[in-house]
Amino acid sequence: MNILSFEKLKEYKQHGDTMFPIALYSVTHNVAGRILPHHWHSEFEFIYISVGEAVFTIDDEDILIKAGECIFVNCGQLHSGFSKTDVCTYFSVVFGTEFLTNTFDACNKFFDGIKTNKYKMLQHFKTEIPPQAEVIFHLKNIIDELTDKDIAYELIVKSKLLSIFGISFRNSLYTTVLNDHKDLLSSKRHSTLKQILSYIYQNHSKKIKLIDISHSVNLTPQYLCKFFKEMTGMSIVDYINHSRIETAISLLKISTLSITDIALECGFDNISYFNRVFKKQMNCSPTEFKLQFFQ
Template structure:
């Protein structure tokens, strides 16, 4: 269930004295388009579940696991009967670890984990998520620490699996291995922190110590997308947060997120989010004003 929805922004009401929220949910209730800064892990335990995103949808079967990344706009459609685990941990502390920030970028906007596509880690991930649910409900001392340790193990398994996938069927001469992987983690950290600046491929390639051509090949293999697409993903994620702040115009947001023209910003935002920045902004504030009027 959504306890606090302000426009399309959900405030996650964490369990008292923790940064965790978990629902063992049986509600027959659809949830409108919304987003939140917490990561969300969903696993139907009885019947299926349907999630709709800006440009796609995910129909989860019983036992499938969906990881919804922070800032991803999505809606949820529930069947008339069913049950599912909905786990929302804060990743504020975890994202200080560069591996976690990089993994979230790889999984963005969402990733569905099934036994067919992830046969080597699926069973363990399902067990970990089930254990997290049981630990949360029991409320024993040090439960939060125990839960985060299990969440970290989930991230390790998924991250290692992504690394294997990114290196399968590749020319070994372009393999991102050993110390090269750490170089590209540093590059991604730099992009995440400086995405609003005028980042040029030549300059970032120089930072890496590789030629432009070699860097492009290695970066795409490591991140699963091209350099400029990765930069734009980070810029749009930042823009989404700025658009819901009062007083920020679309022009201001575009310039503060590294776009040199409004048209390119609008085009990129719609490509990634399925609506224009103005539509996103109006949707947020329109729903918020409507909620305020209903309370008056």
């Protein structure tokens, strides 16, 4: 199973491959708090909670997700997650639609309508509502297929995804969107936030100065801090630290680099500070975390 690198604010990496552009990620956090920093990508995403509860923010909407439920994230939507329980496990299915449809396919009008925000898909699926429960059932099948990868799993996954969108449109699990002035203002704010996140990502291994970020988006440092807090619920410093720790988590799982080298790679020039921030976020030291994967 792939390991999700949350350091990518705008995820330029390919999910899956050109022949099968879909990937499954499994994420577990053992302490309540931020589990997914703000980011966005060009693909669709379903997130299924298997253990615990979490609040996921999609653009400006906060959604409480309980175990057994899922959410849908459209391409380009800013999203983040915050666990309300000490243990939270979720599965993320990220995919491009190019293997489901194409320009000359009658099905393309549905996916194109979602991408262009003509149609707003239901974002929170619950088990007690039959059509939504059916979507969750198919999503769990997709997770199982992508985990086991038995023969012809690609065919099953593709058919299940098409079923999910077929169920959603047939049962009106979407709304037709009419843009208004409020939407345009919100879109502008999201665009500014994306620019800030992109700057942080591109410079996350270097020393990031507030004045440099403010110059990149043509805002004063004071307003930048206020704006970022309003949009994400985090200070810029906390966000940068959280993103760097998520990068460190990925490296600790797969790399034989020393703790010091990983800290430096992630933009921490003080190992004591790195250890302190890591323990606050993960409730264990980097060394203790690494031992789980290299014993």
